[in-house]
Amino acid sequence: MKKLNEKEEQIMQIIWRMGKAFVREIMEELNEPQVPVTTVSSLVRKLESEGWLDHESFGKTHRYYPLISMEDYRKASMSSMKEHYFAGSTTQLLSYFLREEKTDLSEIERLLEEIKKAESK
Structure with a gap:
């Protein structure tokens, strides 16, 4: 399983916590001011193309949900850390x-x- 970078992991943490989220909801949860919507949208689309997320369509809007559980990611991350370090x-x-x-x-x-x-x- 691919290791997420800091921003990707931050977005996944928000979606795991919320269950499902629109890009605007993700932006509200980010602790950084003035993150452009285009940046968050690009990261979410990248996560979707890599198989981390999928979406439900509501007109032109998408609500994203995880395809990989937090527990599966945690297990893979800890296993990798144990092996490498x-x-x-x-x-x-x-x-x-x-x-x-x-x-x-x-x-x-x-x-x-x-x-x-x-x-x-």
Whole structure:
């Protein structure tokens, strides 16, 4: 799965959160002032041509919806990160985040519970 650039991912995050969105709605959700409608429209059309989005037509207007779920993208992104930065090691990946993010003990305990649940399945 192709990695999205920052702007593409920002647009996908908005559409994943909203479920469906018109370009104007996407523009309202963007945190950057004065993003031209043509820029957002171009990015949305590019995402559609690459298979990330599809649309419903309402006259000359389109409402876009995701074809790829946020969960599928998250899995692919995390898998790629693990392979490229941590030699495929889940232990190295988790150790890095535990160290760098100053994770508190209660979060580590919750993580251990999740691991135990996953192992028992």
